[in-house]
Amino acid sequence: MYFEEAMRVLLANKTRTFLTVIGLIIGVFAVISIEVLGHSMAGSISETLGALADNSFVLFPGQSQGNFARAAIRLSDLDNIAASVPNVASAVPVGGASLLVRYEHNVGRFFVSAEANPPFNNLPTAYGRPISDDDIANALDVTVLSWRAYQRLFPDGGDPTGNSIYAGPHRYVVVGVKSKPRQGLLNVTFGGDVAIPYTTYIREFVRGDRIFAARFTVKDSSSIPETEVAVIKRIRELRQVGSDVSYQTFDKAQFTSGINGVFGGITVVVALIGAVSLLVAGIGVMNIMLVSIAERTREIGTRKAIGARRGQILIQFFIESFLLSSIGCFTGMAFGLLAGGAVNSLFIVKLTGYTAGLPYVQAFLITLAFSAIVTLAFGTYPAFRAAGLDPIEALRYE
Amino acid sequence: MSNSSAIRFTGIRKTYKNGSLEVPALNGVDLNVERGEYVAIMGPSGSGKSTMMNIIGCLDRATAGTYVLDGNDVSHLDDNALAEIRLRKLGFVFQGFNLLARTDAIKNVALPLFYAGISSKERTRRALATLDEVGLSERAHHKPNELSGGQQQRVAIARALINDPAVLLADEPTGNLDTKTSADIMSLFDKLHATGRTIIVVTHDEEIAHHAARIIRLRDGLIVADETLPHKAEAL
Numbered sequence: 339m340y341f342e343e344a345m346r347v348l349l350a351n352k353t354r355t356f357l358t359v360i361g362l363i364i365g366v367f368a369v370i371s372i373e374v375l376g377h378s379m380a381g382s383i384s385e386t387l388g389a390l391a392d393n394s395f396v397l398f399p400g401q402s403q404g405n406f407a408r409a410a411i412r413l414s415d416l417d418n419i420a421a422s423v424p425n426v427a428s429a430v431p432v433g434g435a436s437l438l439v440r441y442e443h444n445v446g447r448f449f450v451s452a453e454a455n456p457p458f459n460n461l462p463t464a465y466g467r468p469i470s471d472d473d474i475a476n477a478l479d480v481t482v483l484s485w486r487a488y489q490r491l492f493p494d495g496g497d498p499t500g501n502s503i504y505a506g507p508h509r510y511v512v513v514g515v516k517s518k519p520r521q522g523l524l525n526v527t528f529g530g531d532v533a534i535p536y537t538t539y540i541r542e543f544v545r546g547d548r549i550f551a552a553r554f555t556v557k558d559s560s561s562i563p564e565t566e567v568a569v570i571k572r573i574r575e576l577r578q579v580g581s582d583v584s585y586q587t588f589d590k591a592q593f594t595s596g597i598n599g600v601f602g603g604i605t606v607v608v609a610l611i612g613a614v615s616l617l618v619a620g621i622g623v624m625n626i627m628l629v630s631i632a633e634r635t636r637e638i639g640t641r642k643a644i645g646a647r648r649g650q651i652l653i654q655f656f657i658e659s660f661l662l663s664s665i666g667c668f669t670g671m672a673f674g675l676l677a678g679g680a681v682n683s684l685f686i687v688k689l690t691g692y693t694a695g696l697p698y699v700q701a702f703l704i705t706l707a708f709s710a711i712v713t714l715a716f717g718t719y720p721a722f723r724a725a726g727l728d729p730i731e732a733l734r735y736e
Numbered sequence: 737m738s739n740s741s742a743i744r745f746t747g748i749r750k751t752y753k754n755g756s757l758e759v760p761a762l763n764g765v766d767l768n769v770e771r772g773e774y775v776a777i778m779g780p781s782g783s784g785k786s787t788m789m790n791i792i793g794c795l796d797r798a799t800a801g802t803y804v805l806d807g808n809d810v811s812h813l814d815d816n817a818l819a820e821i822r823l824r825k826l827g828f829v830f831q832g833f834n835l836l837a838r839t840d841a842i843k844n845v846a847l848p849l850f851y852a853g854i855s856s857k858e859r860t861r862r863a864l865a866t867l868d869e870v871g872l873s874e875r876a877h878h879k880p881n882e883l884s885g886g887q888q889q890r891v892a893i894a895r896a897l898i899n900d901p902a903v904l905l906a907d908e909p910t911g912n913l914d915t916k917t918s919a920d921i922m923s924l925f926d927k928l929h930a931t932g933r934t935i936i937v938v939t940h941d942e943e944i945a946h947h948a949a950r951i952i953r954l955r956d957g958l959i960v961a962d963e964t965l966p967h968k969a970e971a972l
Contacts, residue, residue: 643793733834
């Protein structure tokens with residue numbers, strides 16, 4: 339009954355109702371569409387990171403320093419660190435070279451990189467097997483191809499294992515192919531396209547004993563940050579360098595928290611936009627409710643004369659405010675979901691192949707919260723004003 | 737005190753405060769209206785007529801004195817209790833009809849029952865029955881702007897009757913109607929009186945007042961005449 343009456347009043351003043359809720363529509367539209375985009379972007383990024391092993395980290399010399407040469411990590415440091423830092427399970431070199439890779443007439447430029455066991459990324463293999471301990475122990479000339487390299491070198495498809503490819507002057511037997519990564523928004527692959535045992539890499543690519551970077555796996559992945567500190571401390575001792583030389587580490591958690599920081603920033607901005615539009619639109623709602631109450635003063639007087647209690651008038655106008663804000667907020671939500679969904683499927687899905695579901699429940703809850711806040715903050719005063727009208731004055735009102 | 741009193745005023749005073757100035761509106765009114773009486777209240781503007789009607793209608797409280805409505809002392813009730821009294825014991829008919837726009841007759845009539853918390857089905861049933869009582873059952877689903885002035889006032893009367901009030905209070909009920917329609921409405925009041933309703937009409941139209949069985953005249957906040965008519969006017 340209250341809803342029915344409120345609906346009748348709002349429909350009787352369609353133009354006014356529409357103009358009043360435009361602010362809410364725009365505000366909620368902005369918040370919901372960005373929410374949808376953020377949701378699918380975050381989803382696509384975590385998809386990317388999902389392939390990165392989370393029990394390892396990479397150590398490399400700071401990139402912007404003059405004495406880069408002094409900082410260079412040496413092969414001999416790896417065993418030393420593995421033996422002296424308790425949580426380190428293994429230490430392998432990271433590095434590679436971009437070479438022309440050829441199989442029969444198919445050629446492509448790919449990154450030939452050092453691979454260990456467990457591998458750099460944890461994608462399963464589509465064909466064959468990953469690099470094994472045996473491959474590493476014997477520094478065999480074998481390789482595991484990325485899906486991208488496989489498609490280029492073996493365009494006809496089929497199981498390529500057992501065939502030989504050439505990477506520059508080197509010949510490797512294909513033993514496996516990694517499955518297609520779910521790329522996510524960031525177009526990056528972890529690990530190279532032509533992965534060879536790191537021992538093979540050392541033999542054929544490392545001149546002297548300087549390496550580009552080192553990768554460590556840990557026994558307890560919950561203490562990666564502490565282990566990173568310990569490893570940096572140890573490499574300083576081994577290189578006998580002071581605080582003028584810097585080292586950096588990189589792990590999945592760092593990357594994730596960086597991404598989350600960006601999204602946190604976006605969320606704050608969106609929340610601010612939402613708050614401002616809420617304020618402006620809410621004032622509009624309050625204004626129109628006060629106008630509506632002034633216009634209907636006699637009606638309110640009549641209702642009171644008939645026997646409506648204060649609380650019943652209060653509820654009536656509260657519901658009218660709520661309906662007004664809900665119409666605006668939920669229209670905004672519908673447009674926001676449409677726009678966010680459209681951008682999502684036109685751009686993000688096309689670019690990344692990652693399909694995120696629309697966050698319906700979240701959007702609904704946000705919208706409901708918006709309506710409730712607007713109603714409480716801006717519908718309360720008008721409702722109390724209506725309920726507090728003196729029936730005699732109200733009946734006399736022209 | 738008679739048990740059959742619908743309205744009993746004892747020394748009712750009403751003083752309005754206008755800043756520091758006290759303006760008296762009613763100066764100690766004693767009045768007894770029996771159940772089933774048909775009373776007209778008359779008086780020039782400023783006589784306290786409206787104040788008296790507001791107090792009888794429980795829209796306002798007297799400054800001093802006792803008001804017993806249908807056996808209940810309502811002199812000192814708070815706003816919500818007065819609302820409850822208006823809901824259960826009183827029916828209002830206004831000069832301007834005061835129907836809800838864009839709301840059909842049956843919903844308008846049923847409104848008091850909604851505030852009384854009665855179920856939708858029961859509301860519809862009783863509203864239809866009451867509309868029938870005022871001869872408008874075939875217009876139940878018309879909105880006020882689809883009804884003539886007389887029909888609108890009949891809807892308003894039905895709304896006033898739906899809670900079976902102890903007193904039906906009409907404030908210039910024909911003020912917005914032409915002569916012919918006024919006569920129709922007044923004959924409806926006559927009919928309601930004949931079925932035993934207690935009716936109070938506030939008016940300054942002598943002809944309207946003469947439909948009542950008793951005329952009370954106010955001047956300067958006091959009752960200056962209280963005449964019982966031997967017979968009612970036959971027609972206008």
